[in-house]
Amino acid sequence: MREGEMLFILCTEVIIMMMGIGIVGPILPHYARLFGVSITMIGLLITVFGVARIVMDIPAGRMTEHLGRRPILISGPIVLGMGSLACGLAGSYWQLLIFRFVQGIGSAMYTTAAMVMLADISTQESRGRMMSFYQGSILLGAGLGPTLGGFVAELWGIRAPFFVFAVMAVVAALWAYARLPETRPPLASKAINDDEGELQKRPRLGPLLRDRDFLLVSFVTFGIFFTRTGTHNQLIPLLGADRLGLSISKIGVALTLIAVTQIVALLLAGAMAGRLERKKLITPGCLLLGLGLVVAAKSFGYSLFLVSCIVMGFGIGLAGPILSAYVADILPKEEYGIGMGLYRAVSDIGFVTGPVLLGRLADLRGFTFPILFNAALISLAALTFFFWAKEPTLRRRDEHCDEEQEALVQVSETSHERY
Numbered sequence: 001m002r003e004g005e006m007l008f009i010l011c012t013e014v015i016i017m018m019m020g021i022g023i024v025g026p027i028l029p030h031y032a033r034l035f036g037v038s039i040t041m042i043g044l045l046i047t048v049f050g051v052a053r054i055v056m057d058i059p060a061g062r063m064t065e066h067l068g069r070r071p072i073l074i075s076g077p078i079v080l081g082m083g084s085l086a087c088g089l090a091g092s093y094w095q096l097l098i099f100r101f102v103q104g105i106g107s108a109m110y111t112t113a114a115m116v117m118l119a120d121i122s123t124q125e126s127r128g129r130m131m132s133f134y135q136g137s138i139l140l141g142a143g144l145g146p147t148l149g150g151f152v153a154e155l156w157g158i159r160a161p162f163f164v165f166a167v168m169a170v171v172a173a174l175w176a177y178a179r180l181p182e183t184r185p186p187l188a189s190k191a192i193n194d195d196e197g198e199l200q201k202r203p204r205l206g207p208l209l210r211d212r213d214f215l216l217v218s219f220v221t222f223g224i225f226f227t228r229t230g231t232h233n234q235l236i237p238l239l240g241a242d243r244l245g246l247s248i249s250k251i252g253v254a255l256t257l258i259a260v261t262q263i264v265a266l267l268l269a270g271a272m273a274g275r276l277e278r279k280k281l282i283t284p285g286c287l288l289l290g291l292g293l294v295v296a297a298k299s300f301g302y303s304l305f306l307v308s309c310i311v312m313g314f315g316i317g318l319a320g321p322i323l324s325a326y327v328a329d330i331l332p333k334e335e336y337g338i339g340m341g342l343y344r345a346v347s348d349i350g351f352v353t354g355p356v357l358l359g360r361l362a363d364l365r366g367f368t369f370p371i372l373f374n375a376a377l378i379s380l381a382a383l384t385f386f387f388w389a390k391e392p393t394l395r396r397r398d399e400h401c402d403e404e405q406e407a408l409v410q411v412s413e414t415s416h417e418r419y
Helices: 003-024 028-033 039-066 069-089 093-121 124-156 160-179 186-194 196-201 205-209 212-242 248-273 279-297 302-330 333-365 368-388 392-418
Strands: none
Touching: 003 069, 003 093, 003 124, 003 160, 028 039, 028 093, 039 069, 039 093, 039 333, 069 093, 069 160, 093 124, 093 302, 093 333, 124 160, 124 248, 124 302, 205 333, 212 248, 212 279, 212 302, 212 333, 212 368, 248 279, 248 302, 279 302, 279 368, 302 333, 302 392, 333 368
């Protein structure tokens, strides 16, 4: 199957999945209130979804190595759909909380396997473009979902979006079953089949946790996810309402601007990814994001507020897909599963901690300080990455030189033993 066709299949599946996740977004707080819980407990429903992803990201990566990419891309949506069906049938808040955790597990399975498959089917030249199209599909699905969810809830009741999500998850699983081939490299399959016990004993996470380039790019991704959930999804709407006195519709326009600008930047990043080094897209993108955050923190009028959203959206769209491409570039093919699992886990830690930490800082210091703190964090991550991480091409050249040097040493030692 051709690369473009595989990308289309994956993007179609992720649009279906993200529409489903977006469908329940607008009604989740109102649904939780049926059980008479506080706002804090409602927030826990969002947090537990992220915690489940953190817990499952690395095991999901291992599963893609041992079972293959295709089974996880089929079973992940099924788990997510079962969790959604159970959420719609929940009889208490605690049941709803448990089933949200199940949803998070299914989400981690699918997301990790999709990233691994994208790494499998792309080359260094096409990877940035493919990651950009994939990220754009995520945004498209996430953007369509909430609108559909509102209509579904009005027509069939507040529990209905969960049932619709379950159906969509099954459709996504059937689509993957019918169309997606297995992409696990033959070398990895052979190693697993021939020497399963030895492979399981081999330390897998240790080398990644000592890999400076992997840690630095993970730090940048942590910062971006921290920004998405902590500032974009939480502080920006609250700042617009409390400081600027904006209506819900005007806040919606601002958030839409972030999404639209991000899609434009994603397309631009994809077009430039084959010609420019990764760091020349990642670093400027993150610094633009930091600049947008500073403007948002200092905005006291709607026009400047909108400008900040445009700058933030462009920055995050420019850097986001190239970060995933960089990770795929530096990972050996046989390490895609565990590497992407760990990378997603670090991302999801940012997903969970952003709203909690920035929300607490906003309670103590107002909006300006936490948003400036966020800007400093993402700028520090970008500059550290720029000055200390290697470009994948330079990294491979150094590794090749090390291998040649090691081979020469072995030849020299062999010659010495002979004479």
